[in-house]
Amino acid sequence: xxxxxxxxxxxxxxxxxxxxxxxxxxxxxxxxxxxxxxxxxxxxxxxxxxxxxxxxxxxxxxxxxxxxxxxxxxxxxxxxxxxxxxxxxxxxxxxxxxxxxxxxxxxxxxxxxxxxxxxxxxxxxxxxxxxxxxxxxxxxxxxxxxxxxxxxxxxxxxxxxxxxxxxxxxxxxxxxxxxxxxxxxxxxxxxxxxxxxxxxxxxxxxxxxxxxxxxxxxxxxxxxxxxxxxxxxxxxxxxxxxxxxxxxxxxxxxxxxxxxxxxxxxxxxxxxxxxxxxxxxxxxxxxxxxxxxxxxxxxxxxxxxxxxxxxxxxxxxxxxxxxxxxxxxxxxxxxxxx
Amino acid sequence: xxxxxxxxxxxxxxxxxxxxxxxxxxxxxxxxxxxxxxxxxxxxxxxxxxxxxxxxxxxxxxxxxxxxxxxxxxxxxxxxxxxxxxxxxxxxxxxxxxxxxxxxxxxxxxxxxxxxxxxxxxxxxxxxxxxxxxxxxxxxxxxxxxxxxxxxxxxxxxxxxxxxxxxxxxxxxxxxxxxxxxxxxxxxxxxxxxxxxxxxxxxxxxxxxxxxxxxxxxxxxxxxxxxxxxxxxxxxxxxxxxxxxxxxxxxxxxxxxxxxxxxxxxxxxxxxxxxxxxxxxxxxxxxxxxxxxxxxxxxxxxxxxxxxxxxxxxxxxxxxxxxxxxxxxxxxxxxxxxxx
Numbered sequence: 167x168x169x170x171x172x173x174x175x176x177x178x179x180x181x182x183x184x185x186x187x188x189x190x191x192x193x194x195x196x197x198x199x200x201x202x203x204x205x206x207x208x209x210x211x212x213x214x215x216x217x218x219x220x221x222x223x224x225x226x227x228x229x230x231x232x233x234x235x236x237x238x239x240x241x242x243x244x245x246x247x248x249x250x251x252x253x254x255x256x257x258x259x260x261x262x263x264x265x266x267x268x269x270x271x272x273x274x275x276x277x278x279x280x281x282x283x284x285x286x287x288x289x290x291x292x293x294x295x296x297x298x299x300x301x302x303x304x305x306x307x308x309x310x311x312x313x314x315x316x317x318x319x320x321x322x323x324x325x326x327x328x329x330x331x332x333x334x335x336x337x338x339x340x341x342x343x344x345x346x347x348x349x350x351x352x353x354x355x356x357x358x359x360x361x362x363x364x365x366x367x368x369x370x371x372x373x374x375x376x377x378x379x380x381x382x383x384x385x386x387x388x389x390x391x392x393x394x395x396x397x398x399x400x401x402x403x404x405x406x407x408x409x410x411x412x413x414x415x416x417x418x419x420x421x422x423x424x425x426x427x428x429x430x431x432x433x434x435x436x437x438x439x440x441x442x443x444x445x446x447x448x449x450x451x452x453x454x455x456x457x458x459x460x461x462x463x464x465x466x467x468x469x470x471x472x473x474x475x476x477x478x479x480x481x482x483x484x485x486x487x488x489x490x491x492x493x494x495x496x497x498x499x500x501x502x503x504x
Numbered sequence: 505x506x507x508x509x510x511x512x513x514x515x516x517x518x519x520x521x522x523x524x525x526x527x528x529x530x531x532x533x534x535x536x537x538x539x540x541x542x543x544x545x546x547x548x549x550x551x552x553x554x555x556x557x558x559x560x561x562x563x564x565x566x567x568x569x570x571x572x573x574x575x576x577x578x579x580x581x582x583x584x585x586x587x588x589x590x591x592x593x594x595x596x597x598x599x600x601x602x603x604x605x606x607x608x609x610x611x612x613x614x615x616x617x618x619x620x621x622x623x624x625x626x627x628x629x630x631x632x633x634x635x636x637x638x639x640x641x642x643x644x645x646x647x648x649x650x651x652x653x654x655x656x657x658x659x660x661x662x663x664x665x666x667x668x669x670x671x672x673x674x675x676x677x678x679x680x681x682x683x684x685x686x687x688x689x690x691x692x693x694x695x696x697x698x699x700x701x702x703x704x705x706x707x708x709x710x711x712x713x714x715x716x717x718x719x720x721x722x723x724x725x726x727x728x729x730x731x732x733x734x735x736x737x738x739x740x741x742x743x744x745x746x747x748x749x750x751x752x753x754x755x756x757x758x759x760x761x762x763x764x765x766x767x768x769x770x771x772x773x774x775x776x777x778x779x780x781x782x783x784x785x786x787x788x789x790x791x792x793x794x795x796x797x798x799x800x801x802x803x804x805x806x807x808x809x810x811x812x813x814x815x816x817x818x819x820x821x822x823x824x825x826x827x828x829x830x831x832x833x834x835x836x837x838x839x840x841x842x843x844x
Contacts, residue, residue, distance in 0.1 A: 235598070242584060244779070249580035253573055256599055265619070267566065267596040270587050288565075288596065394783040423783050430785040449575060450780050453724045453757045 727754020
């Protein structure tokens with residue numbers, strides 16, 4: 167005999183498993199992050215009775231929250247930005263009575279499979295910090311679950327908290343130009359075509375608004391995008407190219423720290439010979455030698471907005487994909503001069 | 505009636521374990537078997553469903569991961585390694601940041617059975633937090649270290665070889681003639697096996713520790729404060745030996761501010777081998793803990809326990825590696841940055 171599952175009840179009642187779970191355990195909670203009408207409540211109870219749904223020990227575990235578990239997906243936890251974002255999301259979801267599991271997206275396929283529900287049947291929703299997610303990757307398929315994207319290029323039909331990346335690089339590059347730097351290198355994401363992506367556009371715009379030209383030789387890359395090694399090798403490449411430079415702005419703090427390391431080994435003085443700016447304002451930035459100027463993307467605010475958007479969808483909000491963003495801030499430290 | 509994993513296994517002529525491994529992208533499966541299982545799944549229209557699985561087995565397939573927070577790079581890296589290893593076994597990880605609060609840790613421990621098949625706890629237990637009862641069928645595995653090397657094991661634990669690490673570091677400092685050592689440690693109320701071993705190796709060395717705070721005591725800001733204190737109280741110090749890389753990174757930033765040359769005037773060592781230390785100037789002499797191996801052994805132990813191993817609490821000790829770099833050797837001798 168097959169046991170009647172929460173999913174069976176949900177299917178028969180014509181509601182989501184999250185709703186069934188919520189209704190069946192409703193007496194235990196009062197904070198009400200999910201609103202269910204009296205009629206739906208009545209239907210779920212009736213169907214559960216009719217089907218003879220009996221929560222088992224594990225089932226009780228499910229009814230106590232598994233069905234309202236949210237998958238948080240990040241490329242890695244080694245990058246302090248993702249560790250910090252994952253933690254902010256976990257705590258913000260916990261505050262709203264939702265539990266989480268953490269998933270690592272090792273590649274583009276893993277991001278696609280999570281969004282399309284192939285690897286996320288065990289959760290009620292997904293918050294993804296993507297690196298590769300795009301319309302092409304999804305090839306017309308729609309997300310299987312309420313899904314919110316945090317950072318990265320917005321994907322059609324997916325709610326997103328957008329990081330103001332273009333504005334960030336615009337602000338960072340203006341800051342360097344204000345301090346008299348004129349040969350500003352940019353450590354870019356090698357997975358984006360060069361001269362594309364919001365960060366490059368911000369870097370570009372800061373130059374053109376002052377009638378300055380961008381030198382292509384100064385758009386540099388490493389083998390990847392998210393490691394200390396990335397910046398170190400990009401910087402070695404720049405040094406070997408012989409192109410003169412007096413500042414480097416980087417896609418993230420890790421790359422900036424790696425690039426500063428290369429500059430130090432090459433005997434350059436920071437910031438006198440070369441100024442550096444990172445992105446993310448990680449814990450590391452305040453303690454480098456010298457301390458690193460960085461763009462703070464407002465992680466806690468981004469996390470709060472993402473969770474609010476997800477909960478709205480879990481509560482049944484329909485309508486087109488929403489876009490929100492958090493304000494960012496340039497944190498000025500000694501790596502760009504006094 | 506929905507097809508079961510058993511039916512998929514029978515049709516593909518393999519065990520259910522193999523089906524589970526294919527579904528969870530386990531690397532040890534041959535392409536031929538993978539293909540056979542995939543075909544069987546497709547023909548039967550089976551959906552691997554964690555929910556259905558948990559109702560069948562009475563398990564949730566979930567590991568609760570109790571940690572202070574993800575701010576410390578060692579913790580974040582260890583959490584990542586644990587997620588990777590758990591996924592290989594078809595298990596999911598739910599991270600439970602405690603911010604060092606005993607009641608939150610206790611809550612995570614108490615969720616075994618209902619929510620979690622097992623709990624992994626990273627780091628020592630804070631004061632006021634009793635170790636949970638030893639329940640091998642719903643194990644709690646402590647990492648780095650919860651029990652300390654001396655006492656009897658009350659929980660399963662995977663620890664780094666702190667005695668070996670301290671001994672290697674001591675020999676390294678002796679060989680390069682660094683005897684005037686000050687030790688910078690974690691807050692006193694937390695057990696710290698590595699610092700304990702260092703105190704044993706350098707019985708005359710002063711020990712400076714941060715004041716009592718609930719979290720983040722051994723962070724970079726504390727490293728700055730302790731280094732300043734060391735210079736003020738012990739101006740003879742020629743080496744700052746730190747119980748954590750973050751302390752050492754903080755100390756390094758202060759030494760730079762004071763325009764002291766590292767290591768010419770003051771040598772510096774850490775513990776943990778975090779990225780920041782490999783890319784600092786000078787790069788940091790430290791101890792690598794082999795975090796992927798610690799994660800592997802933890803998940804392995806959990807798998808054994810949930811499969812029925814009811815033996816006494818186990819303590820697994822994972823070897824460490826001394827990373828000799830510029831902060832003790834000077835720039836001309838460096839060999840270790842960027843080797844990963």
